[in-house]
Amino acid sequence: MDPSTPAPESKSAVETKHLPGPEVTAAFEEFMTAFEAFKDANDQRLGELERRGIDAVTTDKVERINAALDTQKALIDELVLKARRPALGGAGDLVSDLAAREHKAAFDSYVRTGEAAGLKRLEAKALSAGVGTDGGYVVPNETEREIGKRLTALSPIRAIADVRTISSGTYKKPFMTSGPAVGWVAETGARAQTASPVLDELAFPAMELYAMPAATQTLLDDAAVNIDEWLAIEVEAAFAAQEGSAFVSGDGSGKPKGFLAYDTVAESAWVWGKLGFVSTGAAGDFPAASPADPLVDLVYALKAGYRQNGSFVMSRRTQGAVRKLKDENGQYLWAPPTAPGTPPSLLGFPVHEAEEMPEIGAGSLSVAFGDFRRGYLVVDRAGVRVLRDPYSAKPYVLFYTTKRVGGGVQDFDAIKLLKFAE
Structure with missing residues (x-):
C-alpha cells in the first residue's frame, strides 16, 4: 500500500466517532439530575395544591428548575449537533469524479x-x-x-x-377524493358497474x-x-x-x-x-x-x-407546562431523553420543539x-x-x-x- 494513502478505518473506529464526548455526557448527566430535582419540587407543589396551601417559594423553585431543564436540553442539543457536523473539504472529501472536482x-x-x-x-x-x-x-x-x-x-x-x-x-x-366502488360478490353473482x-x-x-x-x-x-x-x-x-x-x-x-x-x-x-x-x-x-x-x-x-x-x-414553554402533568397513577407523562441526541417523550411518543x-x-x-x-x-x-x-x-x-x-x-x-x- 502506498504510504501516502490513509489506512481504511475499522468499524470500531468509525462507531467511536459517533459516541457522545465527555462534554455531552456531562451535560446529559446534569440534565437528568435536574429532572429528578424537578420531580421532587413539583411533587411538593402538587401536595400543597391538594392541601389548598401553595407556597410561593415552592412554585418559584419549580419554575426555576423547569427553566434550567430547558437550558440544559438546549446545551445538549447544541453539543450533539456540533459533534455530528462532518467537515467539508480536506483529503477526506476528495471527489473522484473529475467534473465534480472541476x-x-x-x-x-x-x-x-x-x-x-x-x-x-x-x-x-x-x-x-x-x-x-x-x-x-x-x-x-x-x-x-x-x-x-x-x-x-x-x-x-x-x-x-x-x-x-x-x-x-x-x-x-x-x-382521490372518492375511490372506485368496491365490494364482495359471489362467483356467479351479478356485478354492478363500479363508479370511476x-x-x-x-x-x-x-x-x-x-x-x-x-x-x-x-x-x-x-x-x-x-x-x-x-x-x-x-x-x-x-x-x-x-x-x-x-x-x-x-x-x-x-x-x-x-x-x-x-x-x-x-x-x-x-x-x-x-x-x-x-x-x-x-x-x-x-x-x-x-x-x-x-x-x-x-x-x-x-x-x-x-x-x-x-x-x-x-x-419550549408549552413543553414546560406539560412536564408538570401526571397520569391517574401519579406517573409523569413527560419523560426525559434516553440518551444525548434523542428527543424526550410524552405518553410514549417523541416530542419535538x-x-x-x-x-x-x-x-x-x-x-x-x-x-x-x-x-x-x-x-x-x-x-x-x-x-x-x-x-x-x-x-x-x-x-x-x-x-x-x-x-x-x-x-x-x-x-x-x-x-x-x-
Missing part, C-alpha cells in the same frame, strides 16, 4: 476572487440555466448536500416531515429563500479557510429560522404554507382539506380535573395507522400530534445558488445565497391539533 475548484475561485469564467464554461457545457444573470451560480453538489444535512438537524419540522427534491418549480401530487375514482391534485410551489452572509477579503484570501464549510455554516441558521417559521405558520404567499395556516375544525366534524382539533375544555389552560385527558384524547384522535409513527410538536408554535392562550393551537412524515411535505428544488457582491457593503463581500423550497399538508388526516378552548 466544479468545486471553479466555485472556490469564484467565491475567493470573483473569477466566474470557470463556472460560466461549466454551466454552458451542462446547458444549465444558472448563469449569473439568473441570480448566481450553483454550488457544488457536496456543499448543497451539507447545507441540507445541517437544515435537517436544525429545522424541527423538516427533520420529521417528508422531503422531496424536484427539478421543476412546482410539485404536483394527485389524490374522482381525482384532484395538491400543488406545492417552491418559493425562494435567501441569506446574505458577509466576509472580508482577508478571510477569502486565506487558503486555510474551507470556503464550502464556511458558506454552509453561515447560511444554516438563517435558512433554518425562516423555514421553521414557514413550515408552522407560513401563509403560502411567497413562502411555504404552514400546517397551522390551514382551516381547522372540531375532530367530530373533520373533513378533507381541514385539520381536526381536540379541545382541552378550558380556555387557555388544561382542565383542573384530569389535565392529562386532552392529551390522551389527542393521541387517540389519530387513526392507528398514523399513530404508530406519531410525534408531538410544541414550543418548534419555537414557532404558539404559546398556550385562549383558543390557541399550541400542541400538534401526528405522523408528520405522511402529513407534511417539504419540497426542495435542486440547486443552491450564490451571487458574489463585492460592491454593496465595502470592504465586505456579500454572498447572496438562494435556495427554493416549498411545503404544505399532503394528508389532512395525519395531523391533529390541541386547542386550548372550552
Whole structure:
C-alpha cells in the first residue's frame, strides 16, 4: 500500500466517532439530575395544591428548575449537533469524479476572487440555466448536500416531515377524493358497474429563500479557510429560522404554507382539506380535573395507522407546562431523553420543539400530534445558488445565497391539533 494513502478505518473506529464526548455526557448527566430535582419540587407543589396551601417559594423553585431543564436540553442539543457536523473539504472529501472536482475548484475561485469564467464554461457545457444573470451560480453538489444535512438537524419540522427534491418549480401530487366502488360478490353473482375514482391534485410551489452572509477579503484570501464549510455554516441558521417559521405558520404567499395556516375544525366534524382539533375544555389552560385527558384524547384522535409513527410538536414553554402533568397513577407523562441526541417523550411518543408554535392562550393551537412524515411535505428544488457582491457593503463581500423550497399538508388526516378552548 502506498504510504501516502490513509489506512481504511475499522468499524470500531468509525462507531467511536459517533459516541457522545465527555462534554455531552456531562451535560446529559446534569440534565437528568435536574429532572429528578424537578420531580421532587413539583411533587411538593402538587401536595400543597391538594392541601389548598401553595407556597410561593415552592412554585418559584419549580419554575426555576423547569427553566434550567430547558437550558440544559438546549446545551445538549447544541453539543450533539456540533459533534455530528462532518467537515467539508480536506483529503477526506476528495471527489473522484473529475467534473465534480472541476466544479468545486471553479466555485472556490469564484467565491475567493470573483473569477466566474470557470463556472460560466461549466454551466454552458451542462446547458444549465444558472448563469449569473439568473441570480448566481450553483454550488457544488457536496456543499448543497451539507447545507441540507445541517437544515435537517436544525429545522424541527423538516427533520420529521417528508422531503422531496424536484427539478421543476412546482410539485404536483394527485389524490382521490372518492375511490372506485368496491365490494364482495359471489362467483356467479351479478356485478354492478363500479363508479370511476374522482381525482384532484395538491400543488406545492417552491418559493425562494435567501441569506446574505458577509466576509472580508482577508478571510477569502486565506487558503486555510474551507470556503464550502464556511458558506454552509453561515447560511444554516438563517435558512433554518425562516423555514421553521414557514413550515408552522407560513401563509403560502411567497413562502411555504404552514400546517397551522390551514382551516381547522372540531375532530367530530373533520373533513378533507381541514385539520381536526381536540379541545382541552378550558380556555387557555388544561382542565383542573384530569389535565392529562386532552392529551390522551389527542393521541387517540389519530387513526392507528398514523399513530404508530406519531410525534408531538410544541414550543419550549408549552413543553414546560406539560412536564408538570401526571397520569391517574401519579406517573409523569413527560419523560426525559434516553440518551444525548434523542428527543424526550410524552405518553410514549417523541416530542419535538418548534419555537414557532404558539404559546398556550385562549383558543390557541399550541400542541400538534401526528405522523408528520405522511402529513407534511417539504419540497426542495435542486440547486443552491450564490451571487458574489463585492460592491454593496465595502470592504465586505456579500454572498447572496438562494435556495427554493416549498411545503404544505399532503394528508389532512395525519395531523391533529390541541386547542386550548372550552
